[in-house]
Amino acid sequence: MYQTSGRPFLAENGGCRVVDDQRIVNAEQIHPRDFSWQLWPVLPLYPFGKRQTIRKEIVKETIWNFDQIQGIFYVVVPIRMTVVKLEAGGLLIYAPVAPTPECIRLVNELVAEYGNIKYIILPTISGLEHKVFVGPFARYFPTAQVFVTPNQWSFPLNLPLSWLGLPPKRTQILPEDSSKTPFANEFDYAMLGPIDLGPGRFAEVAFFHKRSHTLLVTDCVLSIPEDPPAIVLLDPYPLLFHAKDHVSDIIADIQANRRKGWQRICLFALYFQPRALDIPQWNQVLQNALKASERSKKGYFGLYPFKWQSDWQRSFEALRGDGRLFVAPILQTLILNRAPQETIDWADKVASWDFQWIIPCHFDSPIQAEPHQFRQAFSFLEKQTAVNAGLFSSSSYPLPEEDFKTLRVIDAGLNKFGIVPPAKEKV
Template identity: 35%
Template sequence: MSLRSSAVDGGRARALASRSRDGSTVRPRRMNPRARASADDGARARVESSGVGVSRRGNLLALGTALGSLVSEGPARAMANYARTLQDAYGAATSKAIAPERWYPYWWALPLAPYGSKATARAEAVSGEVWTFDQLQGLLDVLVNVRMTVARLEDGGLWVHNPIAPTPELVKMMRELERAHGPVKHIVVGSAAIEHKIYSGPFSKFFPSADVWLPPKNWTFPVDVPLETYVPFYPNGSPKTLPMESLGGERNVPWADEIEHAVLHVGGSSLRNFKDPWFVDTAFYLKRTKTVVLTDVMEKVSMQAPPVCQINPQPLLVRSMDKPGDAPPNSAQARSDGWGKTVLFGLLFNPNAVKFEFSGDIANDLLDGFTWDPSWRDDFEALVARPMFVPPILAVLAFPRRRDTVKRWSNVVASWDFESIIPSHLDGPFSATPEQFTEAIDFALTATPYEQFGANAKSLVDVDDLSVQLKSLETPEPLSMELRTAIKPIEISETDSISDELERV
């Protein structure tokens, strides 16, 4: 995920994530995540896929063989190389020779792990109406899901949001949908982030009659190269420019009767001369199913990893290690622990609960040179307890520069009568109301970083301070009085004092 966020430190700021209507603090009801994670290890999330996959038994046999060779060198040697063994087993299981239907030949255009291997997990978000397709992306063994959403159009055909890598496996899945619901008509990118738009050209090669739509003022970091030049695969007449909004049936896009949208632009960067946006996201409202589809603005996370992460779970097992050489079994608890630490790594610059130890072997150190304080579990469970949250890099570095812009955009989204949200990462869909969405946005716009994320906010606060000193980002601006008056004040429990958090930093 390109947008990193931060977890709530030590569980102290959990009360800030939810407030009652009278403004008093309400602590989210804690489920029993460890009991849930210790459920039957054989129960795996249902993943719809096509083609020949790598069986779990085959993975375990390969892993067992590799571990056996290490054990023959002695227990100390085996423990020291356990993470490398898991990584090698993952590489073998995801090779082009083993899973050619999951191979994407243009991976070098965006060289993120797992590189050419792109397993796809399909799910039906709304029966007969909306489907999600997840693949993996990340660095090293910190892999999170990236999601494409597909909706059925009322007059036949399909609307595709944020296409992912068009592997043979994914294209086969799409052909099945086309046979049932008609051809792909529109390929729509809602974000300026390269990992969400780079596949739109290659994807469109398989659906050449579809129109491709990119958001306005769409630039490619770090240089402003048009995407159609960087990835020259678009059909004639594409890509088209998505209007800033299409509300109330305004017919400036072909799908306006069924899907409304509003584009969010956040600027304030020297890279864009403090004018053009460096963050772009678009909210789409699927009226018939009361679903909002967006990219990065809002997230939700659960204790267990999404199904696509568990097709080949070795990276989760590497990440589950509390300290170097701490070999975990392949269990539901280990996969849950690995997912929790993956989320903290993927959403934070520097999680407060982890320490990195450099031994001199950088290849091994980047895998298992980490020691986790037990407080990581509170950090992760606090995120899980939230109905939804704004990723901290947005809440700390982006949104404060254009608070009024964000609030006006969120007012448009909150005017829609939606019941669920499908973002492009982590959980999706998840239940959500306009009121809950508004509360999460308002909390991000008005609370301090430490009120939102506890001691884990420190790294982002340091970046924020440095950016102001270097004048690489604008100075944050408060909400105007006109927009602030409708926001309820934040209540902080006496037992959740922010001064306590600052003492831990």
């Protein structure tokens, strides 16, 4: 067993794998069917029909994370479900993941100890990677009530929720007033949006678990660990793929290369094309693929359309900072700047809660953070760096403008052709 960021992971030639931080099982006890996700064609993202799950206890006998991975072109990032034990008995699910046999078995272990799944929450309207799992997950727990964010939509046709697989008799819209829900004694929540994006909309609901002082969010803020998370390490091939400098490189499976691949994945996932990444001409990419050895052609037939500059780590260090909170560059450039005042008002409300931990649906978790740090992450939407008359830190967390170049070009193109409304002025 290796140790990374305090979490054990499966060695490639090991005989055991992590189920959670407290329990490790022999690999011989696990069947490939345990990871099966047969509805993957609905959202054809890697690892397609095979999704492994790691359960981690976050707050003792109260909150658990269930991590899986997903991505495109081996750009794999965690996707996370959070399970919370209710004081009144039973469990609440925030943002379900793929209900594989392994995942359902791990959930049922909690059900056996703490009671049935009472509530399932879909906290977004635009995240298909979250929405696609809710209906299939709910079918495993036929007594659970399903609550969804208002103003749900689908593309290319705006279909009824029942057509999207959600159980019609037990699915309801989250009320604007969080005190109107059956779990109001234990949770408060705040809705951001819907933000008009032309062909679609964006919305997110942040949940505050009062007893544990924990904030649950979907996409709005995140933090990036220096080393790859445990769930990514279960299959290190994507990390080694992105650790290459040339298509023909044969990368040793060592911790330094896993870290290198992870950090490049983070840059690609959050910027698309940061300053330090050059995309070669496709004729050159094809020529390089034809020259590649059979061993190096394992991933995408030898295609490797990446050329990293020697100082690429500078972009990662700026992105990660010291592990503090930030808003993903994609959200900064293409979404939240369409509704700066609404976003700031929402962030103010969330920051009025006394949370000590934040659990996002992607990247690192849990994040130890205070309300003022959450609020500070949204200062990119403000003209003034000082926030709320000194209640919050005056220093923002700006990311290097040079890394935003590709996102700015995408934004300008979408505006030019009238696909999305233009960004609004900062507040």
